[in-house]
Amino acid sequence: xxxxxxxxxxxxxxxxxxxxxxxxxxxxxxxxxxxxxxxxxxxxxxxxxxxxxxxxxxxxxxxxxxxxxxxxxxxxxxxxxxxxxxxxxxxxxxxxxxxxxxxxxxxxxxxxxxxxxxxxxxxxxxxxxxxxxxxxxxxxxxxxxxxxxxxxxxxxxxxxxxxxxxxxxxxxxxxxxxxxxxxxxxxxxxxxxxxxxxxxxxxxxxxxxxxxxxxxxxxxxxxxxxxxxxxxxxxxxxxxxxxxxxxxxxxxxxxxxxxxxxxxxxxxxxxxxxxxxxxxxxxxxxxxxxxxxxxxxxxxxxxxxxxxxxxxxxxxxxxxxxxxxxxxxxxxxxxxxxxxxxxxxxxxxxxxxxxxx
Numbered sequence: 444x445x446x447x448x449x450x451x452x453x454x455x456x457x458x459x460x461x462x463x464x465x466x467x468x469x470x471x472x473x474x475x476x477x478x479x480x481x482x483x484x485x486x487x488x489x490x491x492x493x494x495x496x497x498x499x500x501x502x503x504x505x506x507x508x509x510x511x512x513x514x515x516x517x518x519x520x521x522x523x524x525x526x527x528x529x530x531x532x533x534x535x536x537x538x539x540x541x542x543x544x545x546x547x548x549x550x551x552x553x554x555x556x557x558x559x560x561x562x563x564x565x566x567x568x569x570x571x572x573x574x575x576x577x578x579x580x581x582x583x584x585x586x587x588x589x590x591x592x593x594x595x596x597x598x599x600x601x602x603x604x605x606x607x608x609x610x611x612x613x614x615x616x617x618x619x620x621x622x623x624x625x626x627x628x629x630x631x632x633x634x635x636x637x638x639x640x641x642x643x644x645x646x647x648x649x650x651x652x653x654x655x656x657x658x659x660x661x662x663x664x665x666x667x668x669x670x671x672x673x674x675x676x677x678x679x680x681x682x683x684x685x686x687x688x689x690x691x692x693x694x695x696x697x698x699x700x701x702x703x704x705x706x707x708x709x710x711x712x713x714x715x716x717x718x719x720x721x722x723x724x725x726x727x728x729x730x731x732x733x734x735x736x737x738x739x740x741x742x743x744x745x746x747x748x749x750x751x752x753x754x755x756x757x758x759x760x761x762x763x764x765x766x767x768x769x770x771x772x773x774x775x776x777x778x779x780x781x782x783x784x785x786x787x788x789x790x791x792x793x794x795x796x797x798x799x800x
Contacts, residue, residue: 470755470756470757470758471756471757471758472757472758472759472760472784472788473757473758473759473760473761474759474760474761474781474784476761476762476763478644478655478657478729478732480732480733480759480761480763480764481518481519481644481655481732481733481763482644482646482655510646510649513753513754514751514752514753514754515753516744516751516752516753517741517742517743517744518732518733518744519643519644519645519732520641520643520732520742521641521731521732521734521742522641522642522643522644522657522659522660522729522730522731522732523638523640523641523642523729523730523731523765523767523768524638524642524659524661524725524726524727524728524729524730524768525633525634525636525638525725525726525728525768526633526634526635526638526661526662526667526671526719526723526724526725526726527631527632527633527634527723527724527725527726528631528632528634528671528674528675528718528719528722528723529594529604529629529631529632529722529724530629530630530632530675530678530694530695530696530718531593531594531595531627531628531629531694531695532627532628532629532630532682532687532692532693532694532695533623533624533626533627533691533692533693533694533695534624534626534627534628534690534691534692535624535626535690535691536626536690536691537625537626538626538690539591539592539593539626539627539628540561540567540591540592541592541596541625542592542596542597544561545561545567545592550562566590567590567591567592568588568589568590569589569590569591570587570588570589571586571587571588571589572586572587572589573585573586573587573636573770573771574587574674574677576670576673576674576677577635577670577673580637582636582770583636583770584634584635584636584637584670584673584770585632585633585634585635585636585670585673585674585677586631586633586634586636586771587630587631587632587633587674587678588630588631588633589628589630590628590629590630590631591628592628592629593626593627593628593629593695594615594629595614595615595616595617596617604722604724605724606722610701610702610703613701613702614701614722623695624691627692627695630678631726632671632674632675632678633674633726634667634670634671634673634674635666635667635670635671636768636770636771637767637768637770638664638667638768639664639666639667640659640660640661640662640663640664640667641660641663642657642658642659642660642661642729643657643658643660643732644656644657644658644732645658659725659729661723661725662719662720662723668716668719668720671715671716671719671723672712672715672716672719675715675718675719676710676712676715678694679694679710682694694710696709697709697710700714701718701721703717703721704717704718704721728762728768728772728773729762730762730763730765730768730773731762731763731765731766731767731768732763733745733751733759733763733764734763734764734765734766734767735747735749735764735765735766736766738752743766744759745758745759745764748787749764749780749784749787758784758787758788760780760781760784761777761780761781762777764780765780
């Protein structure tokens with residue numbers, strides 16, 4: 444991407460000027476995800492810290508020392524992500540959606556001909572709710588997504604969730620593999636909205652084709668575990684309400700607790716923590732590895748205008764730019780950040796009229 448108005452950014456004795464080309468100052472905008480942005484800032488020799496953070500557990504020592512430090516920045520630090528537990532609820536009445544119906548010929552024709560049917564739903568997501576279960580928080584800390592189908596009926600969900608093959612039939616049994624009823628629903632418990640665990644992204648070697656070393660450190664902080672546990676407790680209470688009992692709703696593992704957590708009494712803090720540590724996964728909201736902040740903030744990579752500190756002609760505009768993760772899905776905030784970056788590059792305020800209205 445070409446950007447005008449070349450201005451060298453000085454930090455200490457480091458000063459790099461953009462290359463002039465065709466009457467413009469050629470500059471680079473990275474919008475390639477938190478993993479690739481961090482990896483490429485490293486490989487462009489701009490991002491190593493001379494001394495890594497004390498809590499960093501990176502494994503890039505083979506590459507460290509071989510790439511000169513030009514800008515001493517915490518690239519790859521502070522990775523944040525949302526976790527999600529995917530419990531299922533069984534019901535006695537045929538009210539849920541089966542894959543053979545949702546993906547069937549009739550469903551396809553309804554969508555193609557009339558724009559109606561299951562394909563108009565966002566992945567059979569029927570409702571989303573947010574709750575503030577931790578009263579010390581100022582905003583909701585747990586988010587629920589209600590799906591009108593059970594994940595166990597969808598092919599390869601056990602692989603997607605990284606469930607060990609020997610536990611697949613126990614966690615996600617197909618029809619005929621269990622005495623569970625054929626109907627039910629799933630509820631995603633996304634928690635916490637503001638995780639305290641921090642991960643890292645590091646280079647494996649100098650080879651640009653080598654994969655980076657990603658260490659997310661999920662559930663490293665006990666508060667993150669406690670948040671998921673609180674979310675599972677509330678879900679269990681919801682299933683016991685009068686409306687849910689009327690359709691025979693019950694947690695799928697309530698009759699036979701999962702074998703790898705059977706040492707704990709069902710529905711206790713210990714059981715739900717065991718459940719979370721075995722089955723919770725990323726909800727694919729990683730961010731903050733090139734986070735923005737004040738020009739004087741040494742724990743950030745970008746300045747408030749998304750420019751890499753100490754480097755002229757380079758900005759980063761993707762989820763890695765976030766200072767902290769948002770308390771919800773990150774898709775819309777990433778789009779907003781990209782639109783703001785476009786305004787900064789062009790030197791305009793495209794939403795000024797909206798603030799006046």
